[in-house]
Amino acid sequence: MSSLLRISDVQVEYRSRGNGRVRAVAGVSLDVAPGQIVGLVGESGCGKSSLARVAVGLTPPSAGEVSFAGRPITPLGWRRRPETEIGLQMVFQNPYASLNPRRTIGAQLLDGVPATVTGAARNARVVELLDRVGMPAEAADRYPHQFSGGQRQRLAIARALAPQPRMIIADEPVTALDASSQAQVVNLLVGLVRELDMGMLFISHDLALVHEIADVTAVMYLGRIVETAPTRELWRDPRHPYTRALIDAVPQIGPTPRLPATLAGEVPDPANAPTGCRFRPRCAHAFAPCGDQPPTLDLGGRSAACWLNDPATASAAVASH
Amino acid sequence: MTTIAPDPVAPDPKVDRALSRRRWLGRLRGGSTRPVWRQPVTLAALVILGGWLLVAIFAPLIAPYDPLAQSPDAYASPSAAHWFGTDSLGRDILSRVIHGARLSIPLALAIVSLALLVGGLLGLLAGYLGRLADEALMRLTDLVFAFPQIILAMAVTAAFGPNTRNAVLALVIVSWPVYARVIRSAVISMRGDDYLNAARLLGVGPVKALRRDVLPNSIGPAIVLATLELGNAVLLLAALSFLGLGPRPPAAEWGSMVALGSQDLSMWWVSVFPGLAILTVVMAFNVLGDALRDRLDPRYAKGR
Amino acid sequence: MAPLLDVDSLAVTLPGPRGPLPILHDVSLTVDEGELVGIAGESGCGKSLTAQTLLGLLPPGATVSGSARFAGTDLLGLDQRGWQRVRGAGIAMVFQDPTAALHPMLTIGRQLTEHMRVHLRMDRRAANRRAVELLDQVRIPDPERALRSYPHQFSGGMRQRAAIAIALAARPRLLIADEPTTALDVTVQAGILALLDRLRAETGLAVAFITHDLGVLSALTTRGYVFYAGRVVETGPTGELLTAPTHPYTAALLGARPHGTQAVGTLRPIPGGPPAPGQAPPGCPFQPRCGYAEPACGTSPPPLTPAGEHRSVACVVRPHLEVAAR
Incomplete structure (x- = not known):
């Protein structure tokens, strides 16, 4: 299967005051195929947004490579984005900050309409884009503050669609929205991706939501992907204790109150990440091999970075219990 | 990763607006949301500046005498013939004050716009590029800030030779750093907003993005500052002239006129009338700057 | 037994730019001693304003009708002094954003003890002892050290725990929690929910939990109210x-x-x-x-x-x- 977006062993480091260099992303590889929705879940501070920014070229990785449609993504810097990369677009988290408050919606959508579309066809394209996201044509003449959060996110989606992208990276696109607008925006986004046969990397902290829409889910913890699997399999049979903990922490609706399971400890500061397996200090199953960083083990169509999945070490764990 | 944790349950905008109006505007309502004609002080400032503008434009028609014409009637106190009196060379002070408007106001505007242009451009680049460019610019502004404005301006004018052009140049050199700093910090605070990133991802070039996305969203504070600084520019120019470093005599410049009269204060009218001219212009610009600041404040601007 | 909190036909109108805006209509709800009650609805439905009304924190110009009784006291008839008494030791509140409730320049210890010394007239020693006890109660590790920490040194979850500790300082009988876990990650949220449930079990604290997340509502509370457009549209277990x-x-x-x-x-x-x-x-x-x-x-x-x-x-x-x- 050829991948549309390929993230290979990407690392992102920040210089932070007092802490020296902080590694927000510590070697992540991830593939998204055409027509596929990959969900990336993780809690705040796990590095998922940093990864998204690297993937589109907004920030340079400190190591590793990203390629889109077979060509490497070059960090944006002080230049125009090359034509070949424009097929990779992004929808940002905060719709209140992702639309320029001083330009009309129409002008901002036109930014993305390819130069090959000329004359009256340009405006027709804007109307078509607005229609795609369920907004009236009159929206083109308005300014962002005249819209609600959910509407703004629709407009931001329309803008991302303007250059007819082949892939969209959506970074927490509904986190800032109300429950009913969340459902509207997610349905819109997923519907469009399916209809236009695009690829999508959907980044969220909301496991239940990702469960709903993603074909494949990757779980990130403290700068690393700990597990990747087809969404149903991941939900039904998580192979990494952190995935298990995340699933168990989602509050469920039931006939009687049942508190979600808690996870011991807190996410460590990325500046002093634990050695070996990064989840080890909080893991109920931690055993001797966890002092070494577990490799990402191929488990047949899915993978996990946990020693429990290694037959050699796992038998030792059983023996020690 | 969610560094900006937006309120996931944004309160209803209507209620929110009603509440925040009550909380903030109740206290801060300094006339900022009222139309200009309901703000007497701002209105007065506008009228004064408008008046000066007319005076400057129609100076030759209004002035009763030639501002440079000398007469034997030196140091005449204010009278029906010379409302503001005459100076040591018998020149009519009213005519000189009127013609002075043609010099002081355009020069102040030139100084401020040039400084805004230079400082704005550098600040924009420093804020946008960050890192080395930013560091270099900030140290440069520190260097300028290290000297008192007037001393540095004097040194520059003295070095280039005292004339009007060099005085303006010197004042631009001493005043651009404020604009650079203000624009830089505005750019830095909007750099976290993703509309710039979104535009760049669509293939908008960096220069175009700077012009469309960065500049309009960061220039507000600098414009307000420029208005406030106009008064300062009039004062600095007057000070340079006063010291003999500005427009050369016999040009009718308010600062040098004040200087002339300050030699003997018993002839009060020689310096008081040009001084009053400076005072009114400076105060009017300041009031206008304040009003503009209130108006451009995002808290008030958001709703419209 | 009369409920701890008994709100009956509460209506609140806020002043708006073009005349009064009715925000709450005919809201009736009760909370019993030691009960976990959930209040659910979308933003702007009036659930937070209900909490503000019960704490006497309505903006000036608001008009209120109906009745709200807390432990026998008529809340709507209280003067400033009366509200002071109810707020500390009767009803306490925690908010979605704990940073808003914590002073950034003061240590957690200072914020905890000051409260107790003013409201409960404790001396420094007793207040410190109680502060350690409270931090322990909300499961903040190493309470002695936490007392000397500033809010920014805490993670989001720990800050919310500290805010809960401060809310509990004067031993309130009802805690109103307004979306206290909305800004937190699921695993951290699970910890806060468990904490609130344990506080109820151990101290008999009643909790009114405001949320837009029906999963949270189901996981924690035994009785719920669904709000829509300033009205209670449905209630039950x-x-x-x-x-x-x-x-x-x-x-x-x-x-x-x-x-x-x-x-x-x-x-x-x-x-x-x-x-x-x-x-x-x-x-x-x-x-x-x-x-x-x-x-x-x-x-x-x-x-x-x-x-x-x-x-x-x-x-x-x-x-x-x-x-x-x-």
């Missing part, structure tokens, strides 16, 4: 409410949640948005968005009427609802 809703709005909210069925369109968004205050249609406020609306819905807002044991619903149609709740 949380489990029944969410597994067998009788109001179309409750059902619609449930439908908009992820179900794990994995097919496009399984999230069933509610069309449109809630009405702005003062712009609710005549009749049932949900009627323009309701799939079951009938002409009868447009006449007057339906009153909350009993529907089975312990349950009430404000709907004249009460259709047969299918809900894909798991």
Whole structure:
């Protein structure tokens, strides 16, 4: 299967005051195929947004490579984005900050309409884009503050669609929205991706939501992907204790109150990440091999970075219990 | 990763607006949301500046005498013939004050716009590029800030030779750093907003993005500052002239006129009338700057 | 036994730019001693304003009618001094954003003890002892050290725990928690929910938990109220409410949640948005968005009427609802 977006062993480091260099992303590889929705879940501070920014070229990785449609993504810097990369677009988290408050919606959508579309066809394209996201044509003449959060996110989606992208990276696109607008925006986004046969990397902290829409889910913890699997399999049979903990922490609706399971400890500061397996200090199953960083083990169509999945070490764990 | 944790349950905008109006505007309502004609002080400032503008434009028609014409009637106190009196060379002070408007106001505007242009451009680049460019610019502004404005301006004018052009140049050199700093910090605070990133991802070039996305969203504070600084520019120019470093005599410049009269204060009218001219212009610009600041404040601007 | 908190036909109107805006209409709710009660609804539905009313924190110019009694005290008749007494030791509150409730320049210890020294007239020693006890109670590790820390040194979850400790300082009998876990990650949220449940079990604290997340509502609370456009549209035992809703709005909210069925369109968004205050249609406020609306819905807002044991619903149609709740 050829991948549309390929993230290979990407690392992102920040210089932070007092802490020296902080590694927000510590070697992540991830593939998204055409027509596929990959969900990336993780809690705040796990590095998922940093990864998204690297993937589109907004920030340079400190190591590793990203390629889109077979060509490497070059960090944006002080230049125009090359034509070949424009097929990779992004929808940002905060719709209140992702639309320029001083330009009309129409002008901002036109930014993305390819130069090959000329004359009256340009405006027709804007109307078509607005229609795609369920907004009236009159929206083109308005300014962002005249819209609600959910509407703004629709407009931001329309803008991302303007250059007819082949892939969209959506970074927490509904986190800032109300429950009913969340459902509207997610349905819109997923519907469009399916209809236009695009690829999508959907980044969220909301496991239940990702469960709903993603074909494949990757779980990130403290700068690393700990597990990747087809969404149903991941939900039904998580192979990494952190995935298990995340699933168990989602509050469920039931006939009687049942508190979600808690996870011991807190996410460590990325500046002093634990050695070996990064989840080890909080893991109920931690055993001797966890002092070494577990490799990402191929488990047949899915993978996990946990020693429990290694037959050699796992038998030792059983023996020690 | 969610560094900006937006309120996931944004309160209803209507209620929110009603509440925040009550909380903030109740206290801060300094006339900022009222139309200009309901703000007497701002209105007065506008009228004064408008008046000066007319005076400057129609100076030759209004002035009763030639501002440079000398007469034997030196140091005449204010009278029906010379409302503001005459100076040591018998020149009519009213005519000189009127013609002075043609010099002081355009020069102040030139100084401020040039400084805004230079400082704005550098600040924009420093804020946008960050890192080395930013560091270099900030140290440069520190260097300028290290000297008192007037001393540095004097040194520059003295070095280039005292004339009007060099005085303006010197004042631009001493005043651009404020604009650079203000624009830089505005750019830095909007750099976290993703509309710039979104535009760049669509293939908008960096220069175009700077012009469309960065500049309009960061220039507000600098414009307000420029208005406030106009008064300062009039004062600095007057000070340079006063010291003999500005427009050369016999040009009718308010600062040098004040200087002339300050030699003997018993002839009060020689310096008081040009001084009053400076005072009114400076105060009017300041009031206008304040009003503009209130108006451009995002808290008030958001709703419209 | 009379409930700890008894709100009856509460209505609140806020001043607006173009005349008064009615925000709450005819809200009645009760909280018993040691009970976990949930209040659910979308933003702007009036759930937070209800909390503000119960703490005497309404903006000036607001008009209130109805009644609200707390442990026998008529809250709506209180003066400033009376409110002071109720706020510390009677009703306390924690907010969505704990940073807003914590002073950034003061240590956690100072913020905890100052409260106790002023409100409970404790000396420094006793206050410190109690502060350590409280931090321990909210499961903040190494309380002695935490006392000397500043809020920014804490993670989001720890900050919320500290804010809860401060709220508990004067031993309130009712804690109003306004979306206290909304800004937190799920694993951190799980910890806070467990904490609130344990506090209730150990100290008999009553908790009114305001949330827009029906999962949280179900996991924590035993009885729930669903708000819409400033009205209570449905109430009952949380489990029944969410597994067998009788109001179309409750059902619609449930439908908009992820179900794990994995097919496009399984999230069933509610069309449109809630009405702005003062712009609710005549009749049932949900009627323009309701799939079951009938002409009868447009006449007057339906009153909350009993529907089975312990349950009430404000709907004249009460259709047969299918809900894909798991």
